[in-house]
Amino acid sequence: xxxxxxxxxxxxxxxxxxxxxxxxxxxxxxxxxxxxxxxxxxxxxxxxxxxxxxxxxxxxxxxxxxxxxxxxxxxxxxxxxxxxxxxxxxxxxxxxxxxxxxxxxxxxxxxxxxxxxxxxxxxxxxxxxxxxxxxxxxxxxxxxxxxxxxxxxxxxxxxxxxxxxxxxxxxxxxxxxxxxxxxxxxxxxxxxxxxxxxxxxxxxxxxxxxxxxxxxxxxxxxxxxxxxxxxxxxxxxxxxxxxxxxxxxxxxxxxxxxxxxxxxxxxxxxxxxxxxxxxxxxxxx
DNA sequence: GCCAACGTTGGC
DNA sequence: GCCAACGTTGGC
Numbered sequence: 001x002x003x004x005x006x007x008x009x010x011x012x013x014x015x016x017x018x019x020x021x022x023x024x025x026x027x028x029x030x031x032x033x034x035x036x037x038x039x040x041x042x043x044x045x046x047x048x049x050x051x052x053x054x055x056x057x058x059x060x061x062x063x064x065x066x067x068x069x070x071x072x073x074x075x076x077x078x079x080x081x082x083x084x085x086x087x088x089x090x091x092x093x094x095x096x097x098x099x100x101x102x103x104x105x106x107x108x109x110x111x112x113x114x115x116x117x118x119x120x121x122x123x124x125x126x127x128x129x130x131x132x133x134x135x136x137x138x139x140x141x142x143x144x145x146x147x148x149x150x151x152x153x154x155x156x157x158x159x160x161x162x163x164x165x166x167x168x169x170x171x172x173x174x175x176x177x178x179x180x181x182x183x184x185x186x187x188x189x190x191x192x193x194x195x196x197x198x199x200x201x202x203x204x205x206x207x208x209x210x211x212x213x214x215x216x217x218x219x220x221x222x223x224x225x226x227x228x229x230x231x232x233x234x235x236x237x238x239x240x241x242x243x244x245x246x247x248x249x250x251x252x253x254x255x256x257x258x259x260x261x262x263x264x265x266x267x268x269x270x271x272x273x274x275x276x277x278x279x280x281x282x283x284x285x
Numbered sequence: 286g287c288c289a290a291c292g293t294t295g296g297c
Numbered sequence: 298g299c300c301a302a303c304g305t306t307g308g309c
Contacts, residue, residue, distance in 0.1 A: 101295095135304080157295055234296075258294050258303065 097264040098141065098151035098169075099253050100130060100222075105158050118153050118165040118227050127170045127221035130261075134217060138261035145169045145220050152264065152272070154253070155231075162231035163272065166283070167222045175215035230279035232272060240271075247271040 104117035114132070121128055133139050145151075146169065153165040240248035248254065248271065252262040264272075273283045 103295095161296070256303095257296080260294090 092266060096144070096146060096149040097266065097269040098145060098149060099154055099163070099262045099264050100151050100167075101154045101156040101253075101260040103157045104155045104164075107157065117155065118224075121153060121165070121167060121222070121224045122227055124224065127223050129176075129219040129221050131176055131217075131219045133176075133219070133261060135258075135260065137256070138259055139218055141259075141261040141263055142218050142220050143173045144263075145172060147172055150225070150269070151222065156260075160231065161234035163228070163233075163237075164231045165227040166225040168225050169220050170223045171221035173218040173220050176217040176219045226281075226284065228276055228279070228281050230276070230281060232275055232279075236275075 102116040102118075102121075103114055106113050106115045108114070130142070133142055149169040151167050151169065152163040153167050155162055155164050237248060237251070237254060240246045241251060241254040243249070247267050251264070251268050253259060253264075256262065276283050
């Protein structure tokens with residue numbers, strides 16, 4: 001995310017998380033509490049911490065039925081465009097690896113700044129929900145994540161696109177429909193706090209098709225692990241990718257450039273962490 | 286169900 | 298800001 005994720009396509013079940021799309025009329029979910037804070041507007045784009053929001057505003061949590069399947073994956077329309085997801089082959093350790101993109105520079109999406117960098121993640125004290133994923137393939141990858149999996153944190157849409165750190169999946173997918181609060185600029189020189197969710201038309205990731213009863217988008221919660229002293233740039237990744245027979249020849253994020261949440265094979269993970277070590281970073285693992 | 290138009294992502 | 302890639306939409 002940033003979880004902005006990008007959009008990917010794919011199918012599978014609903015999870016939740018709103019992002020953009022058409023409009024639906026919002027229902028009561030959007031509670032709006034107004035407080036004028038002089039604070040600054042919300043920060044992270046894609047993700048937003050639910051916890052934080054919840055406390056700020058205790059709003060509808062009532063429904064959250066998250067129980068409903070997390071598994072359904074495909075409802076036809078959702079599954080039609082599938083991304084080629086390489087089937088996940090179990091790794092020797094049983095742990096899976098991923099690469100998740102976020103935008104470290106400010107960018108406004110539906111009136112909301114989506115910026116989210118490795119430093120922003122590092123500053124979090126609580127598990128961070130990775131939200132904003134609005135493409136099925138990416139969402140499917142989120143749903144395939146298991147607690148304990150590791151992921152590279154990638155900075156996209158910035159001067160030097162690169163893998164800049166690592167994080168751990170600490171909570172498997174859940175609907176993105178939890179109430180989350182965001183601050184929106186108000187004409188009166190203050191900010192309005194709204195409960196944001198996929199079902200709120202004013203939310204940056206609003207998606208009219210995501211119904212509370214059947215969450216379409218999901219989030220996973222991640223925890224910061226480390227920030228690289230020396231990022232592994234997209235440029236380097238591409239050089240490997242285009243080298244015949246290279247370990248990164250089939251790396252998903254390079255084949256599907258627009259996929260914001262991609263799978264990293266064990267071999268790719270080892271190769272890349274090896275590069276990081278050569279660069280002088282200590283990779284805990 | 287096909288496909289052209291359109292929109293978005295994201296590197297450059 | 299441009300543009301290529303690619304997903305989505307919507308008419309037929």
